[in-house]
Amino acid sequence: MSSKIESYLFFDGRAEEAAEFYKTALGAQVQGLMRFKDAPPGAGEGCTPAAQNGDKVMHMALKIGDTIVMASDGECKGQTDFKGFSLAYNAVDAAEVDRTMQALSQGGKVMMPADKTFFSERFGMVVDKFGITWMVLVYKA
Incomplete structure (x- = not known):
């Protein structure tokens, strides 16, 4: 392993x-x-x-x-504090980026609407309702 x-x-x-x-x-x-x-x-x-x-x-x-x-659950104080990092979700295609962005934005906030970029067919950023920033993209190595 x-x-x-x-x-x-x-x-x-x-x-x-x-x-x-x-x-x-x-x-x-x-x-x-x-x-x-x-x-x-x-x-x-x-x-x-x-x-x-x-x-x-x-x-x-x-x-x-x-x-x-x-x-x-950690210390159970009810205040999540996710700073200084993002989680990246590598979608299989542009349609999955859009579905994932929509789902993660429920109760959260879209920070960068999904669009074509120089590094991805589709890329967007969203902060979910827990305060975690997600970068959602189609990543091609």
Whole structure:
């Protein structure tokens, strides 16, 4: 097995809501979900305030296409703060870019409408309702 980098997102108490959103918007599949109450006794003590709420998500893995995005409820303060990065969604064609942009913009905001660029047949940017910036494009290597 080779090394790889995977994203780990902290939804601050909204991880299950995010999973449902990405199931609809991106066809995500929950590959695993562990709640704080599922941890062995004492394992969550002192970790985060979320450990006090056993039903919150300690860890989950979302499969989106061929990629795994891991996530948690984190500290459950209700304020996600995703800054300094974007997730890129590589669509198969221009029509998928448009569908994906539309789906991700529900409750969010289109930052750059999808259009043809010098590097992509179709490229756009959207911030979803959780504050994650997505670059949606047809990428040709």
